[in-house]
Amino acid sequence: MSITIKDIASTLGISPSTVSRALNGHPDISEKTRKSVKDLAKKMNYQVNQMASGLRTKRSFTIGVLVPKIASHFFSSALSGIQEVAVANNYQVLICQTNESQNQERKYVKSLLSAKVDGFLISLAKGQKTITHIKAIVDNKVPLVFFDRISDSFNVPKIEAEDFKGAHRAVTHLIDTGCRKIVHLAGPDNLTASYNRMQGYKQALKDKNIPIDEKLIIPCDFDPENAKKAIHRLMGQNGDIDGIFTVNDELGVEAILTLKSMNIKVPDQVSVVGFGDFPICRIVEPNLTSIRHNPYQIGLEAAQCLFSQINHKNIDGGSRRVIPSELVVRDSSKTK
Amino acid sequence: MSITIKDIASTLGISPSTVSRALNGHPDISEKTRKSVKDLAKKMNYQVNQMASGLRTKRSFTIGVLVPKIASHFFSSALSGIQEVAVANNYQVLICQTNESQNQERKYVKSLLSAKVDGFLISLAKGQKTITHIKAIVDNKVPLVFFDRISDSFNVPKIEAEDFKGAHRAVTHLIDTGCRKIVHLAGPDNLTASYNRMQGYKQALKDKNIPIDEKLIIPCDFDPENAKKAIHRLMGQNGDIDGIFTVNDELGVEAILTLKSMNIKVPDQVSVVGFGDFPICRIVEPNLTSIRHNPYQIGLEAAQCLFSQINHKNIDGGSRRVIPSELVVRDSSKTK
DNA sequence: CTGAAAGCGCTTACAG
DNA sequence: CTGAAAGCGCTTACAG
Missing domain, CATH: 3.40.50.2300 (Response regulator)
Structure with missing residues (x-):
């Protein structure tokens, strides 16, 4: 039904081999033949059958x-x-x-x-x-x-x-702006990206001589619900938390919304930094500080x-x- | 390199035809043959070559x-x-x-x-x-x-x-909650979806006997920048605008952000309704009223x-x- | 410069 | 129940 190389060949009175070569720009073919083939192909709206050529060429x-x-x-x-x-x-x-x-x-x-x-x-x-x-x-x-x-x-x-360095940068920024008790809402640690962000978080703390508290590292599995629950729990028992670094911006936005719902001021009481620089950073209020990757x-x-x-x-x-x-x-x- | 139906056939001492039939669950094939073929195929990690079968079956x-x-x-x-x-x-x-x-x-x-x-x-x-x-x-x-x-x-x-009805519903809601001078930030009107939403907007106004003012319909071509500019311009010259219906949620969010930057209270002075019920509706503040489609x-x-x-x-x-x-x-x- | 022939890996009427 | 043969539409060594 769909038109083939053979159709072109027969109307032109030449062989399918020549048509194929002309279409593929093979150097041997004369200018004249090439042109007539290409013109007719266009006119007949020929499209090479990729399954056939793929089968032949293994591509x-x-x-x-x-x-x-x-x-x-x-x-x-x-x-x-x-x-x-x-x-x-x-x-x-x-x-x-x-x-x-x-x-x-x-x-x-x-x-x-x-x-x-x-x-x-x-x-x-x-x-x-x-x-x-x-x-x-x-x-x-x-x-x-x-x-x-x-x-x-x-x-x-x-x-x-740049997961490790990006996270390191984010947490260093939190520390440099006065945060000392920083929570990390983490991703699944069998993913290298999440794992590296967590390592960046830890290294930044180490570099500033702030002890790492494993209880402040909460695996959230990318689920905002988990982030919300974690914040409710942590803010209840640790009045002195002053920073949150999240594995991605979705959790960062959720953190801000949750803190606001608890009447905790962002950033006055708690600073939040996300990761990703998604468009939602500029929608949530206050706008989310984040790590831009590309x-x-x-x-x-x-x-x-x-x-x-x-x-x-x-x-x-x-x-x-x-x-x-x-x-x-x-x-x-x-x-x- | 990759293993074929022939490889299976030769190791089993049967014909490729039979292997093909066995693999495709053809009813003629004996249970015994079918099983031995399928077992070997699995063992050899055989994958049918889709280009070849597609070429043959035209699928x-x-x-x-x-x-x-x-x-x-x-x-x-x-x-x-x-x-x-x-x-x-x-x-x-x-x-x-x-x-x-x-x-x-x-x-x-x-x-x-x-x-x-x-x-x-x-x-x-x-x-x-x-x-x-x-x-x-x-x-x-x-x-x-x-x-x-x-x-x-x-x-x-x-x-x-449901573009027409959805838009009609959105604008009727605005009118029912007291809005009378409603702007429509529209999409490209050569798209049926945008066109139908605009028609829904117009019909809702008609149904409530509110005159349609073409100057309040602003084509924004889905670009938030255009929405921002339009709002700045309109709010300057029409102090009595009290509602905005946008062709999608991105423009709706932009409208809220712009109004807030102008110190105009949403929804007290101007109500905003979007279209789409995207996740961003629940991130912007105040949360954006919208039309949920699926x-x-x-x-x-x-x-x-x-x-x-x-x-x-x-x-x-x-x-x-x-x-x-x-x-x-x-x-x-x-x-x- | 062009053509005839083989073959990519599969499926399927035809035959037995 | 199984096999031999043809063919899907293309490409490409081989030959001239």
Whole structure:
């Protein structure tokens, strides 16, 4: 039904081989033939059948992307960056949302492997334990790049946000503006990003000779409800808490809203600093001080790294690229 | 390199045909053969080559989705709904972001056609004039469903938010709570969704015998900056404006922030109602009254509609499904 | 500069 | 119940 190379060949009275070569810009073909083929292709609205050419060339011109959640500022921005690079390389992007489920992740990897994608861009679901499906990708020698949610168990390139340094910067800012008893509303610590932010928090305290109190580190699993409960509990028993550093901006916003509902003044009584610099920082009141990282850039560089593997086959093993971050001071923290 | 049906056949000493049938659950195959094939396939970690089977069966098990922007609450939620249905149908989803550019949209359609997707789910870029690329889809007889950003120029199914009624509800609420001079910060009126919301606004005024003042309808093209400027200008010249209805929540939030920066009390002096019920409604202060529609549901139903075409081929032409909305009253509007 | 032929990995009418 | 053969639409060594 859909028109093929053969149709063009027969109307032009030449062979399909020649049509294929003309369409693909093969140097052997005469200018005249090339032109007549291209003109007719355009006129007939010919579109190469990617399944057929992919089967022949072993290239699907498709990459697969796994993210925990599409509907999040971080990942949807990263996806934009990825798409940008993919388009520039004439590639399609298969986007899969794992919903933080390893099971779902496993299924997607299987089906993307079956779709013969030329490469994978993966931000892991939380709770990583059994990652045999990732091993399947590596075993099949399909290029793979981790971004944001990475795993050190594999010798593949990784693109990360500046988690440790960013967190360090955030907490140092809190200390420098007078906070001494600083809570950390943490993410799942089996995620490197969360873990590194927590380490940054700890190191900043150490550097300023403030003792680390493990009871002030609350795992919230990215759930604002947990943040709310934790704040209610902590503020009840520790009247002297004066700062909160959250693993991301959603929890930071929740912290501000909760403190306000308890009639605790932000930042006069308690300062809050988030992580991510999402647009919501400028909506909540007081505006949330945060760490700006660049999800678009992270996606972009992850994709560039993947395509350099796909195109030049230079597998540079477990390289690691950290995208810089910066502190953005707003009204939820004090000035010096 | 990757293992094929032939490998399984030769190790088992049977023909590829039989392996294919066994794997696909063909009824003719004996239980014994089926089991040995499936066991070996699992053991060898066999994955069917989708390009090959797709070429043969003329089915790619892939659908293409076009959205103006991934990084938006509405579309990323809709995408989740779409993904849900796709997975249930064993389909992959190619997601393309048009960035509101018709040119980009045209390119994506071309390349998805070339990828031989089994169906399209499209939310159009704004500024629709030349939509010949959409015609190409229809001409190729590839199933297509429009969602949210629809066009009436094509006889294909459409899934929409309840734009007219929702807007009518929003504005009626403003009037019922005492507003009389109501501004509408509008979207691009060549988008049906925006247009219908504007019509809902107008009808609500008519129904309450309030004259429509075209100078109070400000096209903002979804840009918060335009909303800000419009409010500054209008509030300067019309001291008696007492309500604002915005085409979406982003503009609604911007309206609240702008009014506050001008020391105008919300809702005492001016009430604000948005559209969408995005999470930001509960972050801005006062919390934004809005119209809840269900982007996840819209995506879900659009996908279901598409798959009913793909699977049963029942093209039900230009059917139209409107997903219900409801008014969610918060603090940015007055109580009766 | 162009064509005939083989083959990518699969599915499926046809035959037995 | 199973196999041999053809073919999906393309690309590409080989030959001339």
